[in-house]
Amino acid sequence: MKTSYLFILGILLSTTTMFAQLKPVKYADGNQILNGLAIQPTTKSNNKPGILMLPAWLGIDTASKAIAEDLAKLGYYVFIADIYGEGNYPKNASEAGKVAGFYKTNYTEYQKRINLALQQLIKSGANADNIVAIGYCFGGTGVLEAARGHLNVKGVVSFHGSLARDAARPNETINTKVLVCHGADDPFESKEEIAAFQQEMRDTKADWQMIYYANAVHSFTNPEAGNDNSKGAAYNEKAAKRSFEHLKLFLNEVLKK
Numbered sequence: 001m002k003t004s005y006l007f008i009l010g011i012l013l014s015t016t017t018m019f020a021q022l023k024p025v026k027y028a029d030g031n032q033i034l035n036g037l038a039i040q041p042t043t044k045s046n047n048k049p050g051i052l053m054l055p056a057w058l059g060i061d062t063a064s065k066a067i068a069e070d071l072a073k074l075g076y077y078v079f080i081a082d083i084y085g086e087g088n089y090p091k092n093a094s095e096a097g098k099v100a101g102f103y104k105t106n107y108t109e110y111q112k113r114i115n116l117a118l119q120q121l122i123k124s125g126a127n128a129d130n131i132v133a134i135g136y137c138f139g140g141t142g143v144l145e146a147a148r149g150h151l152n153v154k155g156v157v158s159f160h161g162s163l164a165r166d167a168a169r170p171n172e173t174i175n176t177k178v179l180v181c182h183g184a185d186d187p188f189e190s191k192e193e194i195a196a197f198q199q200e201m202r203d204t205k206a207d208w209q210m211i212y213y214a215n216a217v218h219s220f221t222n223p224e225a226g227n228d229n230s231k232g233a234a235y236n237e238k239a240a241k242r243s244f245e246h247l248k249l250f251l252n253e254v255l256k257k
Contacts, residue, residue: 020072034082038124039072047256050077050126054139057096077126081117111149147176155254163197174206181243183216213239
């Protein structure tokens with residue numbers, strides 16, 4: 001009876017350790033308090049691969065949390081960044097547009113907040129030289145800025161992010177590998193912006209990929225975006241699953257497990 005009890009207890013304990021949990025992390029940019037989330041992998045390796053996640057324009061949401069948990073199960077340290085900070089979280093799309101617009105225009109401030117989150121990912125246990133940054137919508141814009149700003153990440157993956165960039169900015173060589181997952185019917189990215197982005201990638205000699213998903217518009221990875229493509233933003237289950245598989249292929253190529 002005692003042996004059976006210990007055996008069952010061991011199973012319960014080992015099962016419990018299989019489910020990593022997101023933990024709040026308070027950090028700062030000067031006097032501005034930031035609130036991120038960290039999660040450790042369920043199975044760890046000597047190479048400690050890390051993923052920095054930049055959420056959409058409303059901030060850390062249900063979708064980003066779910067993806068972080070899935071990535072932890074695959075063996076990655078994950079940190080979800082807080083770009084806005086306490087007192088600045090938008091309550092609706094209108095407010096989100098304004099605050100996100102500030103960081104898109106003041107891209108060096110965006111890069112600074114991204115780098116602060118990157119340091120928190122490293123503090124959580126990830127190898128500083130074995131990290132990829134991924135982002136969704138506004139966060140997708142952010143990871144491209146991480147590449148442009150030469151942050152210490154081996155690759156970036158942008159999901160339905162804005163590709164626009166001030167044409168007056170000088171091009172610099174991009175050494176970070178780039179993957180863009182894009183809805184083929186996204187109304188928020190013009191043909192001109194897409195063409196300019198692709199030319200930027202050529203001019204900066206980047207190792208880049210851009211994958212289009214049929215019948216997908218903006219926010220195609222977010223189940224909370226609804227399913228009405230006519231609104232310009234909607235969830236597309238097929239595109240979401242395919243893009244996650246493309247993410248996994250990219251991570252397997254770029255990061256050491």
